[in-house]
Amino acid sequence: MSSEKKRVQFRAPHRLVDRTDALAAVLGEDRTDILLTALREYLQEATHDDALTQEIAAAYYDNEITFEQLKALVGAEEAANLRVLKQQLDEDFIDEVADA
Amino acid sequence: MSPLVADASALVSLGVVATDDPDPLGICLAQYEVVVPTVVIEELREIASYDDTHGRAASTVLDRTDALETRSVNLDAEFPLDDGENAAVKLANELDVALLLCDEFNQLGLIHASLADTRLVTTPTLLSILVRTEQLSASDARLLLDEISDARSWDANSYVQRARSLLSES
Numbered sequence: 726m727s728s729e730k731k732r733v734q735f736r737a738p739h740r741l742v743d744r745t746d747a748l749a750a751v752l753g754e755d756r757t758d759i760l761l762t763a764l765r766e767y768l769q770e771a772t773h774d775d776a777l778t779q780e781i782a783a784a785y786y787d788n789e790i791t792f793e794q795l796k797a798l799v800g801a802e803e804a805a806n807l808r809v810l811k812q813q814l815d816e817d818f819i820d821e822v823a824d825a
Numbered sequence: 826m827s828p829l830v831a832d833a834s835a836l837v838s839l840g841v842v843a844t845d846d847p848d849p850l851g852i853c854l855a856q857y858e859v860v861v862p863t864v865v866i867e868e869l870r871e872i873a874s875y876d877d878t879h880g881r882a883a884s885t886v887l888d889r890t891d892a893l894e895t896r897s898v899n900l901d902a903e904f905p906l907d908d909g910e911n912a913a914v915k916l917a918n919e920l921d922v923a924l925l926l927c928d929e930f931n932q933l934g935l936i937h938a939s940l941a942d943t944r945l946v947t948t949p950t951l952l953s954i955l956v957r958t959e960q961l962s963a964s965d966a967r968l969l970l971d972e973i974s975d976a977r978s979w980d981a982n983s984y985v986q987r988a989r990s991l992l993s994e995s
Contacts, residue, residue, distance in 0.1 A: 776981065783983035805934025810984040813950040814991060822944055823957040825827065825923055 772798055782807050786814060827924070829857035830917040830943070833868040833883075833909045834928035836861070838948040840882030841976040842969045843889070849952060849969055850885075852960050853926075854892045860920060862912035863897045866890065878976045896920075904939075906932060917943040926951060928977070930984065948973060949988035956992060967992045 742756075749759045771777050778799060785795045785807055796804040812818050836850075843850040853859065872883035898912040898919070906914065910929055917925040918941050925943050927936060937945050946954065952970055955961040961969075970989055979985040 779981055779983045783986070786983060786987050802934060805938070806931060807934075807984075809933040809937045809945065810930060810947075813947055813984065814987050816991075819950065819953045819957055819991075822924065822946060822950075823954045825944075 768798075772800075778803070782810070786811050826856070826858045828860055828920060828922040829853070829924040829926055830860050830862070830913050830920070830922050831865070832913040832925070832927040832929065833865045833872065835926040835948050835951075836865070836869060836886045837872060837879055837882045838928050838973045838977060840884075840886040841878060841973050843882070843885045845969065845972070847961055847965055847969075849955060849961065849966075850889065852955055853951065854889065856955075856958075856960065857924070858894065859892070860894045860896055860916065860922065862909065862916050863895050864900070864912045865909045866895055868909045882976065906935065906939075910936060914939045930982070947984075949985055953988065953991055963992050 745756055745759050745763075749756050752759070772781070781790070781795065781798050784790045785792070790798075792804065792808060795807060799807070839850040839853060842848065866887070869883040869887055873880050873887055896916055898916045900908060900911050901915060904911050904914075910927065910932060913925060913927060914936055916922075918939075921941070922943050925936070925940060925945050926948070927933070927945060928948050929936070930947070933945065933947075949970055952961065952966040956963050956966045967989060970985070970992065974980055974982075974985055974989075
């Protein structure tokens, strides 16, 4: 994974930012460290959630995300399974097998 | 008839609806020369020992083994799949069959990558093919898929949901 940083801007409720800063002060880290840890842990957990994996798969079947994005979310092995399943839905593939 | 190798997972799926009319297992056995590794038959016997939907489905398939050809396969023990899938992949490659029928959705990437000239199909896709070749009506296929889906707990699976909508369009 690239370690190059991308600048992201977003608005968050005051209370959430205050709590983030408070935890940062306790841990001797900065706000960004806390947010990155929170985001990394959320993504890790979320992509191990079956229901969310199915949402991700659906977005891939509907061409809302690319195979590369799929792989970044669910890992190479699961992405390979979903690629085969997407092919199973392809009308041309079904025609080809039906005609064989 | 083109040859087709089937794995236990898909045979159980078809077995769930094999007592229905129309019966997609019967259609499949009439349409394809179905070849099954002996280890898959052993897996079906094991599944059939349970008194539940899967067990009854496996028994239904075992009752029709006369219509199947069974072959023993030397397993490649290093291969990271369970014995049935491993044998099915090996047999499909050895016999150079047109189709491998398998419903192990979580292993499909690896199975697909291990096949030489054989096409991989799942049961929902097989139902679409049977609709395309006019062996099943789209509405019958949809009902059959719903029934299989219930038995296999596929309801939350996006692939199965898409496969179902594919059937309603045809």
